[in-house]
Amino acid sequence: MIRASQHRVVAVVGTGVVGRSWMRVFARAGLETRIWDLDPVQTDLAWDWYKSDQKRIRKQGGMRKAVARNERSNVIRCDDLAEALAGATWVQESCPENLETKRAVFADLDRLADPKAVLASSTASLDMTLIAEGLGGAGRCLVAHPVNPPHVIPLVEVLGGQGTDPLAIRRAIRFLERVGQTPVLLRRYAPGFLLNRLQAALLREALHLVATGVARADAIETVVKDGLGLRWAFLGPFDVPNTNADGGIREYFARRGDVLGALWDDLGKGNPLTPELIERVGETLDAMHRQVAPENLREWRDDMIVRLRRLKAMHPPGGEPEPEEE
Ligand SMILES: NC(=O)c1ccc[n+]([C@@H]2O[C@H](COP(=O)([O-])OP(=O)(O)OC[C@H]3O[C@@H](n4cnc5c(N)ncnc54)[C@H](O)[C@@H]3O)[C@@H](O)[C@H]2O)c1
Numbered sequence: 001m002i003r004a005s006q007h008r009v010v011a012v013v014g015t016g017v018v019g020r021s022w023m024r025v026f027a028r029a030g031l032e033t034r035i036w037d038l039d040p041v042q043t044d045l046a047w048d049w050y051k052s053d054q055k056r057i058r059k060q061g062g063m064r065k066a067v068a069r070n071e072r073s074n075v076i077r078c079d080d081l082a083e084a085l086a087g088a089t090w091v092q093e094s095c096p097e098n099l100e101t102k103r104a105v106f107a108d109l110d111r112l113a114d115p116k117a118v119l120a121s122s123t124a125s126l127d128m129t130l131i132a133e134g135l136g137g138a139g140r141c142l143v144a145h146p147v148n149p150p151h152v153i154p155l156v157e158v159l160g161g162q163g164t165d166p167l168a169i170r171r172a173i174r175f176l177e178r179v180g181q182t183p184v185l186l187r188r189y190a191p192g193f194l195l196n197r198l199q200a201a202l203l204r205e206a207l208h209l210v211a212t213g214v215a216r217a218d219a220i221e222t223v224v225k226d227g228l229g230l231r232w233a234f235l236g237p238f239d240v241p242n243t244n245a246d247g248g249i250r251e252y253f254a255r256r257g258d259v260l261g262a263l264w265d266d267l268g269k270g271n272p273l274t275p276e277l278i279e280r281v282g283e284t285l286d287a288m289h290r291q292v293a294p295e296n297l298r299e300w301r302d303d304m305i306v307r308l309r310r311l312k313a314m315h316p317p318g319g320e321p322e323p324e325e326e
Contacts, residue, residue, distance in 0.1 A: 010026045021146070034088060090117065091109055097124060102121060103130070144176065158183045159189060209268075
């Protein structure tokens, strides 16, 4: 199996919402990035989006023309899967979230890809044990689940199936770090992995609070945007209580464990979604965003995340501020 520094050519299979963003991660890292989609229209759309988004960023002064052109020159649009896989030592699959589809695609990847290639799936929920079941190359198949869009948000959840070679996992972690992502390793499969489980827990309670009339959706948005979320970009759910008591997390839990326990017992259970609740939340969001089109909201979100990441890199905790990169 190949070392992280030896990857020169990668293949992106499926160029929808997530695949097109992976394309930018790899192209930005200077790798030859071969892209292919079952629907050629999707490849064209991904390419057009790449160009227009770079243009938008350039207009804001966020990228020089030569850099944009150079990044794009790393991308090769391919007419069939075999062409996309030629020479690729990392394959990032981003096809629809359906076990049968993934199984069929991985069977093709295992048959056609270089024997040394790592085959990574963007799946957000499926178990690699099932996707790679029966494949001769199950040892090189793993999950590399990004957060959308991965060219803006670096976190990638990495885990194997029962047949995955631990060496492939270690090399995947190093490779993802090399292309600028932040991999985290899961020790075993759990539906939704880490990020979506945590997100689902909060979302269920948010819906429960709206359903039971405690607050409207816009109030809950504010609680997260102007309260919880401001800390969460810097400290996670353990470090927040760790810094909220002078004696750290042990003191925090010793003092507040009972209160927290009573709160946990009171939280909403089960699936809160009903058509009426969905409509209620939808109406509140429509009213909140009357002035801003959804695509502008997405672009603003991504631009702000890029700025926040720059700020974090410049000011590491307890460290000297670093000069901002050109
Ligand atoms: N969208 C997200 O927020 C998000 C986040 C993290 C992970 N994911 C995961 O990424 C994967 C892709 O999701 P998406 O949102 O980009 O979906 P999408 O529908 O936008 O794109 C899927 C693409 O796969 C193509 N495709 C379908 N069958 C194919 C095949 N056999 N071979 C090659 N291409 C094929 C489609 O034409 C389409 O372009 C899913 O597994 C999803 O769970 C999505």
